[in-house]
Amino acid sequence: xxxxxTALDVMSAALSAGGDxxxxxxxxxxxxxxxxxxxxxxxxxxxxxxGCGIRVISGFGAIYTYTNDxxxxxxxxxxxxxxxxxxxxxxxSSGIQTTNRLDVESLHPIGIHPASADKSLVxxxxxxxxxxxxxxxxxxxxxxxxxxxxTQKVLIANSEGLWANDSRTRTRVxxxxxxxxxxxxxxxxxxxxxxxxxxxxxxxxxxxxxTECAETASVMLAADLCPGGLMPVIxxxxxxxxxxxxxxxxxxxxxxxxxxxxxxxxxxxxxIASEKVTAIDDGTIPNSWGSTNIDDEGSPTxxxxxIEKGILKSYMIDxxxxxxxxxxATGSSRRESYHYAPVSRMTNTYIASGSDxxxxxxxSTEYGLYAKKMGGGSVQPATGDFNFAVVEGYMVRxxxxxxxxxxxxxxxxxxxxxxxxxxxxxxxxxxxxxCGASSGTVPANVGQPMIRVKKLxxxxxx
Amino acid sequence: MDANEFKERLKEAAAGFGFESWEIYFGRDESxxxxxxxxxxxxxxxxxxxxxxxxxxxxxxxxxxFTELLDEESILPLLSNAAANSQIVESDDVERLYxxxxxxxxxxxxxxxxxxxxxxxxxxxxLAMERVALDEDSRVKATDYCAVGSGEGEVAIxxxxxxxxxxxxxxxxxxxxxxxxxxxxxxxxxxxWHGRDFxxxxxxxxxxxxxxxGLSYLNASSVPSQAMPVLFDPETAGNLFSAFASVFxxxxxxxxxxxxxxxQGQTIASELVTIHDxxxxxxxxxxxxxxxEGVACRKKVIVNKGKLNTLLYNQKSAxxxxxxxxxxxxxxxxxxxxxxxxxxxxxxxxxEPIQAEKFQKILLVKELMGLHSGANPVTGDFSLLVVxxxxxxxxxxxxxxxxxxxxxxxxxxxxxxxxxxxxxxxxMPGASGAVGMPSVLVKELKISGEVQ
Numbered sequence: 001x002x003x004x005x006t007a008l009d010v011m012s013a014a015l016s017a018g019g020d021x022x023x024x025x026x027x028x029x030x031x032x033x034x035x036x037x038x039x040x041x042x043x044x045x046x047x048x049x050x051g052c053g054i055r056v057i058s059g060f061g062a063i064y065t066y067t068n069d070x071x072x073x074x075x076x077x078x079x080x081x082x083x084x085x086x087x088x089x090x091x092x093s094s095g096i097q098t099t100n101r102l103d104v105e106s107l108h109p110i111g112i113h114p115a116s117a118d119k120s121l122v123x124x125x126x127x128x129x130x131x132x133x134x135x136x137x138x139x140x141x142x143x144x145x146x147x148x149x150x151t152q153k154v155l156i157a158n159s160e161g162l163w164a165n166d167s168r169t170r171t172r173v174x175x176x177x178x179x180x181x182x183x184x185x186x187x188x189x190x191x192x193x194x195x196x197x198x199x200x201x202x203x204x205x206x207x208x209x210x211t212e213c214a215e216t217a218s219v220m221l222a223a224d225l226c227p228g229g230l231m232p233v234i235x236x237x238x239x240x241x242x243x244x245x246x247x248x249x250x251x252x253x254x255x256x257x258x259x260x261x262x263x264x265x266x267x268x269x270x271x272i273a274s275e276k277v278t279a280i281d282d283g284t285i286p287n288s289w290g291s292t293n294i295d296d297e298g299s300p301t302x303x304x305x306x307i308e309k310g311i312l313k314s315y316m317i318d319x320x321x322x323x324x325x326x327x328x329a330t331g332s333s334r335r336e337s338y339h340y341a342p343v344s345r346m347t348n349t350y351i352a353s354g355s356d357x358x359x360x361x362x363x364s365t366e367y368g369l370y371a372k373k374m375g376g377g378s379v380q381p382a383t384g385d386f387n388f389a390v391v392e393g394y395m396v397r398x399x400x401x402x403x404x405x406x407x408x409x410x411x412x413x414x415x416x417x418x419x420x421x422x423x424x425x426x427x428x429x430x431x432x433x434x435c436g437a438s439s440g441t442v443p444a445n446v447g448q449p450m451i452r453v454k455k456l457x458x459x460x461x462x
Numbered sequence: 463m464d465a466n467e468f469k470e471r472l473k474e475a476a477a478g479f480g481f482e483s484w485e486i487y488f489g490r491d492e493s494x495x496x497x498x499x500x501x502x503x504x505x506x507x508x509x510x511x512x513x514x515x516x517x518x519x520x521x522x523x524x525x526x527x528f529t530e531l532l533d534e535e536s537i538l539p540l541l542s543n544a545a546a547n548s549q550i551v552e553s554d555d556v557e558r559l560y561x562x563x564x565x566x567x568x569x570x571x572x573x574x575x576x577x578x579x580x581x582x583x584x585x586x587x588x589l590a591m592e593r594v595a596l597d598e599d600s601r602v603k604a605t606d607y608c609a610v611g612s613g614e615g616e617v618a619i620x621x622x623x624x625x626x627x628x629x630x631x632x633x634x635x636x637x638x639x640x641x642x643x644x645x646x647x648x649x650x651x652x653x654x655w656h657g658r659d660f661x662x663x664x665x666x667x668x669x670x671x672x673x674x675x676g677l678s679y680l681n682a683s684s685v686p687s688q689a690m691p692v693l694f695d696p697e698t699a700g701n702l703f704s705a706f707a708s709v710f711x712x713x714x715x716x717x718x719x720x721x722x723x724x725x726q727g728q729t730i731a732s733e734l735v736t737i738h739d740x741x742x743x744x745x746x747x748x749x750x751x752x753x754x755e756g757v758a759c760r761k762k763v764i765v766n767k768g769k770l771n772t773l774l775y776n777q778k779s780a781x782x783x784x785x786x787x788x789x790x791x792x793x794x795x796x797x798x799x800x801x802x803x804x805x806x807x808x809x810x811x812x813x814e815p816i817q818a819e820k821f822q823k824i825l826l827v828k829e830l831m832g833l834h835s836g837a838n839p840v841t842g843d844f845s846l847l848v849v850x851x852x853x854x855x856x857x858x859x860x861x862x863x864x865x866x867x868x869x870x871x872x873x874x875x876x877x878x879x880x881x882x883x884x885x886x887x888x889x890m891p892g893a894s895g896a897v898g899m900p901s902v903l904v905k906e907l908k909i910s911g912e913v914q
Contacts, residue, residue: 028531034550037717038717038718040552040553040554041550041551041552041553042551042553043526043551043799044525044526044546044547044548044550044551045526045527045528045547045797045798045799046526046527046528046543046544046546046547047515047527047528047529047543047797048528048529048530048531048536048539049513049530049797050529050530050531051511051530059502060502060504061502061503061504061505061506062504062505062506063503063506063507063508064505064506064507064508065507065508065509066508066509066510066511067509067510067511068510068511068512068513068530068531068532069510078508078510081508082508085503085506085508085581087502087503119546119547119550120550123550141718142717142718142719178718178719178840180718184841185721185840185841185842186841187838187840187841228687228867228869228908228910229687229910230912259499259604259606260604261604261606261641339509339511341505341507377832377836378831378832378833380650380831380849383648383649383650385831385847385849385864385865386847387831387832387836387846387847387867388832388836389832389836389838389845406843407843407845407869408845409832409836409845409846409847409867409869411847411865411867411910457865457867457910458910459836459845459847459867459869459910460845460869460908460910
């Protein structure tokens with residue numbers, strides 16, 4: 001992607017006028033996608049993203065510049081400009097080290113590269129889900145199915161001598177079934193994905209996916225509006241983990257912690273959650289959606305225990321914010337592409353299994369909401385205020401699941417919810433999502449077993 | 463090789479490959495941004511990305527591909543993948559390239575004067591914003607975001623029918639988010655500026671506005687759950703209408719993703735509601751003469767005094783309904799395919815401010831959250847967190863409110879607009895157009911707050 005001499009020249013140029021540390025990120029990404037609406041293929045895309053980002057760190061600040069023109073002349077020119085923008089060195093620069101190659105054995109074997117593969121198998125798979133959804137319920141009026149596959153090859157080199165390569169191949173399908181009557185529409189969604197090639201599709205039961213989405217949409221179509229108010233909320237496993245991702249995970253990212261824009265800043269070793277809660281961010285899970293061999297600063301990814309039995313153990317830290325915090329990086333730096341400087345992000349983040357049984361959780365809830373399927377959400381890291389949608393919900397009455405309810409959202413503050421988790425079951429599952437933040441949109445797994453929050457504001461429409 | 467040379471090579475190769483017609487779309491967007499924190503540059507970003515997208519009709523069907531790598535080896539994969547993609551597509555909707563023939567309106571989207579603002583001036587403005595904010599009040603603890611940025615770019619479209627168009631634009635923006643704290647509770651105040659006339663930008667004013675906004679939200683509390691009139695300010699009305707603009711896209715309606723299918727000519731909103739989409743709107747920064755297919759972005763009335771006049775069309779959805787494209791066929795970037803998008807989409811303001819004093823109680827919404835998850839354009843349902851707002855009693859602020867949700871349905875909401883303000887304001891244009899809204903007062907929405 002870039003020869004060593006050019007890389008060294010570029011890094012020398014990047015430190016020629018100012019700056020303490022220089023880094024190059026070269027990326028080539030071949031991607032392919034298909035979208036199908038109502039069982040008809042509407043779009044098929046293919047393309048190559050290619051470019052290079054140069055980062056210069058000086059003091060606690062960073063200069064980032066990127067370009068598609070990777071000729072040595074242009075890169076050296078961009079690097080010089082970056083160096084001029086950097087402040088005078090704050091530390092004695094040790095110059096450019098001779099490169100130490102970092103060879104990481106891939107934890108994520110790949111079968112068939114999805115971007116260049118024949119799309120007819122993909123089309124067939126998407127159609128299976130769509131047909132199953134239409135077959136399942138007469139209320140299904142539309143379906144939307146999508147496929148995305150890509151292989152991103154990266155080279156990361158820095159002025160401390162790092163020279164690391166990685167290849168990330170991901171495959172994902174998304175499916176949405178819409179149920180309608182005269183007045184309303186309701187949606188059921190699934191989006192399984194993995195750090196795998198096209199072989200990922202072999203193990204997917206697309207009919208089951210189609211049926212499940214159709215079931216969610218048609219049940220919700222017939223449901224009454226959810227009552228609002230403060231009540232116990234049971235959140236199911238898998239994508240239910242979005243509550244932790246949004247309400248707590250973002251506030252444990254160094255980008256928020258380093259500038260104290262997080263309620264969890266300066267609280268290592270303190271109890272921030274109920275003792276039922278152990279939370280982990282693990283970028284090493286083989287072939288998992290949010291995994292990579294190395295992070296986007298070239299460090300091997302790790303399993304980081306964030307919260308252990310309620311006690312805050314670690315943040316997710318990138319190099320620059322680590323400098324500000326006086327703490328080492330945790331293999332958590334990520335970026336969507338060479339368009340972004342890397343920053344601490346989540347990979348596969350989950351609440352670990354506990355010991356409560358599902359039956360006990362439901363039976364011990366006199367009145368509350370069971371959030372079976374969650375939608376997306378957002379959070380303000382400074383305050384921890386969050387909001388997210390319940391896609392499929394049921395009331396719980398007298399310790400039993402009762403009628404389905406639609407239109408609910410869960411609203412609260414991360415720090416309060418963590419303390420209010422009073423039951424955690426043992427059926428941990430991960431759910432795939434795309435997480436957007438300052439370094440772009442990256443694939444991330446959320447996850448948890450079934451949990452109960454003893455009180456949470458439910459935004460309802462009744 | 464350089465972009466022009468690459469385009470020429472690609473044109474020759476496309477004709478030879480067997481494409482019946484083809485189009486090359488070229489995009490370039492150079493941008494700069496500096497973020498400061500605690501008196502230092504925290505982030506400085508300079509970018510010069512460009513890319514090229516190819517589409518062409520192969521054996522009667524349209525295929526797409528794109529590349530950011532403009533070298534000899536990219537030409538064949540671009541053509542072969544576009545050809546392969548064209549044969550996978552099954553839709554019977556005919557997608558055609560535009561043969562041209564439009565008169566294009568002149569739009570002011572590029573001001574050479576903006577180049578006079580130097581990088582060091584922009585850095586100084588960002589630092590000044592932070593300084594002023596921190597000095598303004600002892601309750602200001604930090605600026606979470608404090609940035610100044612600018613950019614310029616161009617879009618060029620050429621096709622085998624001889625269409626050859628290009629459009630240049632530039633812009634500058636600044637934003638600041640301050641964190642204020644009192645009695646252990648923190649609040650954010652966010653303000654943004656965007657424009658082309660950098661001489662009109664005052665870092666001091668923007669910082670002071672952000673601080674006073676943040677302070678005004680302190681000591682907020684919830685309110686009991688109830689139904690009441692809700693006033694959206696131009697920003698939050700803009701947030702809400704951005705989330706639901708796609709209900710006006712013909713493509714979405716044809717596929718059953720919008721409830722406005724077949725409702726042209728019918729009343730879909732209160733008679734106070736008139737909505738335009740205008741490519742050449744001087745008040746907005748996002749003016750464009752043509753869409754990503756090369757069709758002129760003319761001025762359209764989407765909703766006229768409550769009646770649905772037209773949906774927004776691209777070439778393909780227009781052919782399906784037997785009408786002309788409204789010039790709303792856009793791709794988000796060279797890496798995408800043609801979808802539908804607004805240009806400058808705005809609600810016509812009234813001649814006078816909303817008379818809040820006529821109502822005993824109104825919820826004034828100042829900051830909304832949850833638009834990604836809590837607003838569903840397919841169903842129209844929304845349930846959004848009011849991060850900050852005020853309870854108005856007889857038009858006067860009685861208290862700041864937080865931790866409440868406001869819920870309803872967009873299709874109902876537009877029917878229930880009982881007043882429209884005279885304070886039209888455009889958002890900073892994004893990849894999918896710009897929304898401009900005045901304040902709007904909705905007769906009644908459900909609010910969830912404290913349990914009684």
